[in-house]
Amino acid sequence: MSLEHAILGFLSTGSYTGYDLKTRHFDTEIPHLWTADQAQVYRTLDRLETSRLVTSKIHAQRGRPDRKEYSITRAGRDSLIEWAGAPHDIPARRNAFLLQLLFASDLPNDDLLNLICTTRAARQQRLEALRSRSAAWARSAGASPTKSQVLERMTIDGALAEERAAIDWLDDCIDLVRDGLPGSEPVSSGTQAQRQLFGLPQPHGGSS
Amino acid sequence: MSLEHAILGFLSTGSYTGYDLKTRHFDTEIPHLWTADQAQVYRTLDRLETSRLVTSKIHAQRGRPDRKEYSITRAGRDSLIEWAGAPHDIPARRNAFLLQLLFASDLPNDDLLNLICTTRAARQQRLEALRSRSAAWARSAGASPTKSQVLERMTIDGALAEERAAIDWLDDCIDLVRDGLPGSEPVSSGTQAQRQLFGLPQPHGGSS
DNA sequence: GTCCTATACTTGTTTTGTCATATATGGCAA
């Protein structure tokens, strides 16, 4: 349902082809908050047209294939406004990396460290991409952003917060593994670091 | 694919029925990182059995329906270990709340604020549930957690970090909306708060 | 001519997720 409303949201700002929606809006403007596959876009547009939330019109082009432009209907706008104003359930959590970590106890620490570092590197790349997106926003919004632009800014900040939190947590995991997990050699004074992270008492009964 | 490995991961620790897996493992032990629907569990178990990664045996019970217990095979263990050690792509981002926010510019500020507060409340509930999960971990791990338990702890911390970051960001959004968005009345000295958040220069040309 | 790119649209197939529904064996309360 969210993809339908994302498409309606973009069409509320203008008429676009499936190709525009895919390449310009989803791939360029909002990769930080939603992703849409080409097959999905066209299929969803079909469904929206069947439901009379959008209409389409074919425009011939010179030197290029015809454009099939979609426009939002009144009913489509109503549906969008209704959706935008209603609270929706937060989806159940599904994080494959956490799952992987949970069942990684038989993995040697070196391999585990490598896995965590690889994931951290990928997260760092996403963070860099978000920073670029953020910079592009600043350039386009200028000194007096509109309400729409402020809302967009908020979404970018939301995505940035999520990546940063993940990276910080991964750094903590790296420290933990480097310090040595139970059943493996600590590399440094790891036991104290572990205990501090877990809020466990110091093993020698100190009150700190 | 992750659900398959989650199921294999649990079966690597013992033999369980579909019901055990659903009610005990997914609903109680790992809601902070994965969710599985009953229909999915049974379907996936069927598929795993067809692939010879698990086997099943029916045990009659007194006063209760028969139990169909599943056990992991050698091939299943190999598949699990292989999966646990390999880096996997981070899924594309899809955050319906951010999408909603992006297209909420026509929403009155009061409604927008309500929407954000409702979401924040739901996030707070998830955080509380995670804290309970965390406390249960501490009680069961005791003073000398195993490697497995430390990994589990890391997953709980990962989920806690995510919820906390989301709540902090939502608080910032609430402040922003309360201060008044462009095109609406500021409630307090909101313009400066906005500018500081966005790293924009002060409008009267100060250098700060 | 082939391959690649860009602009464009379309559809098939499989898996995952969600919600719904059904079955069976008991016990207990109204």
Add this chain to the structure above:
DNA sequence: TTGCCATATATGACAAAACAAGTATAGGAC
């Protein structure tokens, strides 16, 4: 007897997601 709960298993239907493949109109490079 009905309804509820717990233990258990099973499956239907539909949509979303992912990957694959195809079509068409051009231009440019090799």
